Amino acid sequence: MYKPSRSLRQSQEKQYTNNKPSPQTRAVSFATTMEDPLRQISREFDRDIYKQKLKIQEVELLEAKEQQNQIYIELNEQKLKNKQQQQVIDNLEFKLHIEKKDSLIYQQQVQRLEEQYNYLQDNYNTQKQQIIVLQESIEQIQKKNNLEKEMRNEKELLQEKEIKFQQNEIKRYQEEIIKQREHMLLNNQQQNTNEFIQILENKFELVQKEFIFYKKEKEQEIEKIKQFIDSYQNQIECLNQENQNLQDKQLIISTKEEHQQQITSLKIELESQIQITKQLNQQIVILQQQLNQTNIICQNLKEEKQNAIKEKQAIETYYLDQLQKQDVQLSQMIKSSIQNEQKAQIQKLQIIIEQKDLMIRELSMQKDCNCNKQIKNEQKLIIRDLEKKNATLVMEVERLNKILKQKLTELENQTSRSCEENHKKYLEEIDIWKNKFLSINKQYHISQEQLMVVKTELDGLKKTKQKENIDPIQINKVV
Numbered sequence: 001m002y003k004p005s006r007s008l009r010q011s012q013e014k015q016y017t018n019n020k021p022s023p024q025t026r027a028v029s030f031a032t033t034m035e036d037p038l039r040q041i042s043r044e045f046d047r048d049i050y051k052q053k054l055k056i057q058e059v060e061l062l063e064a065k066e067q068q069n070q071i072y073i074e075l076n077e078q079k080l081k082n083k084q085q086q087q088v089i090d091n092l093e094f095k096l097h098i099e100k101k102d103s104l105i106y107q108q109q110v111q112r113l114e115e116q117y118n119y120l121q122d123n124y125n126t127q128k129q130q131i132i133v134l135q136e137s138i139e140q141i142q143k144k145n146n147l148e149k150e151m152r153n154e155k156e157l158l159q160e161k162e163i164k165f166q167q168n169e170i171k172r173y174q175e176e177i178i179k180q181r182e183h184m185l186l187n188n189q190q191q192n193t194n195e196f197i198q199i200l201e202n203k204f205e206l207v208q209k210e211f212i213f214y215k216k217e218k219e220q221e222i223e224k225i226k227q228f229i230d231s232y233q234n235q236i237e238c239l240n241q242e243n244q245n246l247q248d249k250q251l252i253i254s255t256k257e258e259h260q261q262q263i264t265s266l267k268i269e270l271e272s273q274i275q276i277t278k279q280l281n282q283q284i285v286i287l288q289q290q291l292n293q294t295n296i297i298c299q300n301l302k303e304e305k306q307n308a309i310k311e312k313q314a315i316e317t318y319y320l321d322q323l324q325k326q327d328v329q330l331s332q333m334i335k336s337s338i339q340n341e342q343k344a345q346i347q348k349l350q351i352i353i354e355q356k357d358l359m360i361r362e363l364s365m366q367k368d369c370n371c372n373k374q375i376k377n378e379q380k381l382i383i384r385d386l387e388k389k390n391a392t393l394v395m396e397v398e399r400l401n402k403i404l405k406q407k408l409t410e411l412e413n414q415t416s417r418s419c420e421e422n423h424k425k426y427l428e429e430i431d432i433w434k435n436k437f438l439s440i441n442k443q444y445h446i447s448q449e450q451l452m453v454v455k456t457e458l459d460g461l462k463k464t465k466q467k468e469n470i471d472p473i474q475i476n477k478v479v
Helices: 006-019 023-187 190-230 235-249 252-369 373-478
Strands: none
Touching: 023 373
């Protein structure tokens, strides 16, 4: 039971003694005195309930502040991560820009190399045609040399036979003269011997005239042969002229020996020319082998290039298909994950908002119930705090949406990274094929240099051959 305090009792007794009310006033006063403690009790009870609610709200506010602090920490971490990711993205974009420039430069270099390759191939084809023409000219020269050699051999054999026949006739005439002289000495017939000697001398003169006429005919034939041979070599003319001069000055035996020496020298020269032609043929065979090797290398290069292009196209199609599939899968995963996360976060936020709305409603009810200014001020502060919390929650919702967008950008960056990795792989493969092309190009240049060296050697051999052809002519002129 409630007991009034002493002050109330004393005040009541004083009023009772001073005024001495009627019984009606007593009943009213008793009712009023009984209502005041009930109101106080109800007020104290309401205050206790309000304090408990405030404690609960303070606990909730502390939890909300802790959540806010955690959210701020997470947001700061995410901001740092976003800054790092943006830096990484900027670096990747810069790298991509540089790689694009490098790829354009590389494409230009590849085009230039292809143009150089085509130009070199054209030069190679022209050189090949020139070598074929040289081979044909060398074969023609060899055929002409062989024909000249056969003609010379035949003419030398005819000359030797004629010389032997003339020598035999001269010996026979000399023997006849010696026999006639002996016969004339034995018979001692001077007149007859003189006449016979004159006859023999006449015969000998006739024989000499015939020999001279025959000699002239042979000289004419030799001159014709010289004219035929001068078109190819000038050495034989000099030798024939020397033979004519020697035949006029010296005896037939000495001319024969000189002819034999000249014939042997010509044979030696012909043998040397034959050796030179053989060497040229060997060099031509070597050149043909080198040309065949270079042709094989060029064909292999073309085949490797075509295979590389086909492999590159196949790899590009394969990787593009995979990238498209990955993009579709990632987009589906991103959409599903984003939708789920958004739904979960929206549900959480809806629950939080409903809780806060209930708190606001309770506070508004308390506001309506409690009429004191202090309570109103406290409720206003609480309402302001709750409004701030709602604003912070709205901000948090927006930040979470930003975080989701950032996660989407991260996923897109991951896809871009995968694309960049594939791009790097393509660039590495391109570098490998580029190195192969450069090595093959070096081999091609080396083979071309070898061809130039062989060509210079051929030119040197031709020049030496011309000098050898010119030197004996000069020597014969000096003689």
